[in-house]
């Protein structure tokens with residue numbers, strides 16, 4: 001089994017972290033790498049409590065793009081962390097075969113009027129990913145935020161490390 005650190009290094013090599021850190025720029029790079037656009041939608045926290053990753057985030061996959069739905073009350077670093085958790089699932093390939101598709105709940109669908117339920121392929125939350133994948137996505141979000149916001153000197157040495165091995 002590949003170590004988390006190695007997988008994180010691969011992810012950072014495929015999609016470099018912007019320096020200085022900028023979530024929008026990073027999401028654009030992830031989208032370009034995967035060939036699928038990514039959009040963000042916020043919903044009231046209570047909607048995600050039972051189904052979301054850490055009760056706060058959800059990956060909604062359509063035929064040609066992905067939507068990250070997250071807690072509207074999350075701000076700044078907290079919101080970045082929730083979004084990066086979902087990006088971790090994407091970059092680690094957690095959405096591929098073998099993952100059960102949960103139909104979108106009517107209460108959630110009502111909060112996302114711009115998303116046609118018929119267009120949704122998968123709604124992926126913590127129960128769909130399971131404990132191991134949840135932990136991996138969480139560590140990915142932790143590591144990304146740490147490396148993304150390290151002082152510039154340390155950030156540079158990380159990138160050299162990532163390229164050299």
Ligand SMILES: [Zn+2]
Nearest residue numbers: 053129134137
């Ligand atoms: Zn998750």
